[in-house]
Amino acid sequence: MRRKVKEAAVALDYHPNIAAQSLIARRSYLIGLTYERPSPSYVVELQNGALSRLENGRYRLVVLPFNHVTSRPEELGKLLLRAGLDGVLLAPPACDQPELLDMLERQKLAYARITPHRDLHRGVVVAMDEVAAGHSVAAHVLALGHRRVGIILGDPSHAASKGRLEGYRQAFAEAGHSIDPTLVVTGDFTYDIGYRVALDLLRHSPRPTAILAQNDDMAVAAIAAARDLGLAVPTDVSVAGFDNSEVSRTAWPQLTTVHQPVREMAWDAANRLIAALDGKDELAAPRRRDHPHELLVRASTAPPAE
Amino acid sequence: MRRKVKEAAVALDYHPNIAAQSLIARRSYLIGLTYERPSPSYVVELQNGALSRLENGRYRLVVLPFNHVTSRPEELGKLLLRAGLDGVLLAPPACDQPELLDMLERQKLAYARITPHRDLHRGVVVAMDEVAAGHSVAAHVLALGHRRVGIILGDPSHAASKGRLEGYRQAFAEAGHSIDPTLVVTGDFTYDIGYRVALDLLRHSPRPTAILAQNDDMAVAAIAAARDLGLAVPTDVSVAGFDNSEVSRTAWPQLTTVHQPVREMAWDAANRLIAALDGKDELAAPRRRDHPHELLVRASTAPPAE
């Protein structure tokens, strides 16, 4: 009997109506992913990481980019609530908006936070140790012998900035040095602004012998700025990036950078979010998990010329 | 009375259940987007274009990447059907699978095709004139005086390849020349393969004085290959790309390329798909629409040295 029905279903190309299933199951089987205009490679890594967990299976991924969360967290909240999701993956900086988390909790919308930087006890957290990662690159250029090190910070609202900077600080302190505050400039993770502030840095006198950029796009911009000033990388100035994005490999010289395991973190976030949704809370715990970073030394860093 | 209810709704943080609405409306308000491992910037442009039409409004975007469509179109069909979509945006090469289109039509799942290359009469079609675009770059390097021109084709299953190549042919013919078949190599739109075949091309004797790559990633790879062989771009060899992706601007030298209006096309595809769903078929017509390309001459092309 079951067989006969199944056969008929196949013969008729029958597909159950998902809306009806959702209605009765009180589940939409939709997972949201929200992020704010980051680099294409970051977005794609996030998506692919999450998707590789969903495996085109029961759950489907809805993308919900949203700009300027910090100035209007409630609007994002409304958007997410109206989207009829079972759960949502929050990338920076949305994952660091307490008002947003409050709203989601109030409405019982499950969430997982990817690389948050405050209130690390709230909800499911997937992170990397930004401080340790920042420490790695900074220690690397210090070990090469650099002392005048320029720093290009990312968008201050993405709190990754602070953690990485703190890592730089620790590395400098351990080496018995300290960061020169006049060599610290602020970008916003984009190439264009990165280029501008890198020019400022390189015109500084005495010129820094190395630049630590907080992502690869800005590092590539710094290389371009150096080239436009007639400086060779890494001969005249070393440059290190962050993220191990595609551009770090296609750049010339190839960038020394820190691999941020975005894919793995997104997978883990999706995994634990789904575990929570399916009631397997043991799996969702421990609430926080750190993924290892990796320093990739490539061609854009070398000992200073002097 | 209405007011009282509305007030109570706000007070209680009431949000209507979308599954129930979908059930009754026979609509899920979900639009799918399917594509096959293309470059991150292409995916993001596609998504953003589609999203800018959806405006975080009624419709939501579900991403459904799927690899190797050409060898198993029915599987993609099943995936799309089970996803409970109202309509789907098909990027290459899915948009060129007749079996898939058959399935979707049979199941009455609306679709819009983005830059298809065959059966251009089927369904809603958004395209650019690949032949004309190919013609533009080829005419550009010919006008600079290049005669030995190497060509790096993209993945043959993405039929964009053929159209662009045809454009090159026409430009050569008009200039009274013809393409040297020994200088045509096949990549797959990725940097890595692009690098390998570019090396082959540059070791050819006599060496080509210009290379036309069918996307920017492969063009950047060609620049890297040239550099690794001790050749300067554009002094020793000119390189042109295709797509105007971010990497074409961050590369050095900046790439001469063709801007492919991916964003605009994705917007248009979403727009007409939604028009069709909402029963405004007048808007969906004309079925086919071409978006203009634009040749961007930057620093990677120059007259040949000789």
Place this chain on the structure above:
DNA sequence: ATGAAAGCGCTAACAG
């Protein structure tokens, strides 16, 4: 104007 009821397509619980 307000209220009542039917039904969207499905699943789960229960009766035969």
Place this chain on the structure above:
DNA sequence: CTGTTAGCGCTTTCAT
């Protein structure tokens, strides 16, 4: 093992 039924939350229609 098969068949029937209630009800998920909403909208639309119809009656009051």
